[in-house]
Amino acid sequence: MTAGWREFTGRHGIGVALFVGLGVGFWVLFLIALPQIAMFDFSLRHNLPRAELGGPNDVYTLSNYAAFFRTSGGQANWLDMGVLFKTIVAAVFVTIIDVLICYPIAYILAHSARGVAARLMVIGLIVPFWVNEILRAFAFRVIFGATGVINGVGMGMGLWDTPVDFIRADVALYSGLTYAYILLMIFPIYNAVEALDRNQIEAARDMGASWWRVHWRVVLPMAKPGIASGATMVFMLTAGALAAPQILGGPSNLWFTQVIYQWFNDAGDWQRGSAYATILLVSCMLFVMLAMRVFKVSIGAIGR
Structure with missing residues (x-):
């Protein structure tokens, strides 16, 4: 840590080093x-009237977490779980869909595209994201709606006779979420693959390796740290998405963030909402750590 700080200071100067250090420290601490x-502290409190806050009833409790596992009647809370x-x-x-697409x-962007083609690919990837996420979600609803583009083309070509309900089937939701975070998958993989020496690929081909074997x-x-980094961001953001499930989700689809939103805003129970948000955070972190262990990827490798 000290050696790395000295190297960074020697390369960029003490002013830049202090600016970066203070900026990162402010980000991590305050944001x-x-x-x-604060949210964890809320989750350990009772939902009391304002007049009782700080009084004898304002004590720590695990009831908000217990409510996730059991209802007030003592039955298992299978709905929320x-x-x-x-x-x-x-x-x-x-x-997984994002990994397969990105x-x-x-790889093409790092080792095949050159000059104008590479610039056009980058522009084509970035420019659509100038549009707000909510507007893009509504655009997907228009595309996959009963009178949308896909149903119009499909019925016009005679592929089906009646409109397909892509909203109820969650096709629109998964498509919208896959598209929403696609850049967060492409660029980490690109950064990892770009560092690969092309001579290694050519040597493998000269030795008769097939296309899939060269990549495998x-x-x-070489790309595994980038894939792990992108997958972590996409997974966490997808699990924590709210706008897309609200707009693109079918009537029978309920995202866990919508449950949290209901506790915070509809029920006015910030303590229960904080507990559910903490459960979501811990569950996602444990899942990511388990996946990193299974695929043998360390945090240090992702940081590179």
């Missing part, structure tokens, strides 16, 4: 740590 600590499980599974599904794009044995080991 991440303190809000999470099922919604959390479904949210995590859906986030994994979206992450890996070849990142040469490219993927």
Whole structure:
């Protein structure tokens, strides 16, 4: 740590080093740590009237967490636990789709596209994200709606006779979430693959390795930290998404963030909402750590 700080200071100067250090410290302390600590403290409190705050009834409790697992009648709270499980599974599904789509794009951008083609690819990836996320979600609802573009084209070509309900089938939701975070997957993979020496790929091809074997044995080991970094961001943001599930989700679809939103805003129970938000955060972190262990990727490798 000290050696790294000295190297950074020697390369960029003490002024830049202090600016970066203070900026990162402010970000971590005031925008991440303190809000999470405040939310955790809220989750351990009773939902009391304002007049009773600070009084004898204002004590710490685990009842908000217990309510996630059991209802007031003592029965298992399968509804909330099922919604959390479904949210995590859906986030994994979206992450896998993003990896499958973004890996070849990142590889082409790093090792195949040159000059104007590379610049056009980058522009084509970035410019659509100038549009607000909510507007893009509504655009997907228009595209996948009963009178939308896809149903219009499909019915016009005679592929189906009646409109397909892509909203109820969650096709629109998964498509919107996959598109929403695609850049967060492409650029980490691109940064990892770009560092790969092209001579290694050419050597593998000269030795008769097939296309898939070159990627499996040469490219993927190099890209694994980038894939892990992108997958972590996409998974966490997908599991914590609210706008897209609200706009694109079907009537029978409920995202866990919507449950949290209901406790905070509809029920006015910030303590229960904080507990549910903490449960979501801890569940996602544990899942990510488990996945990193399974795929043998360290945090240090992701940081590079």
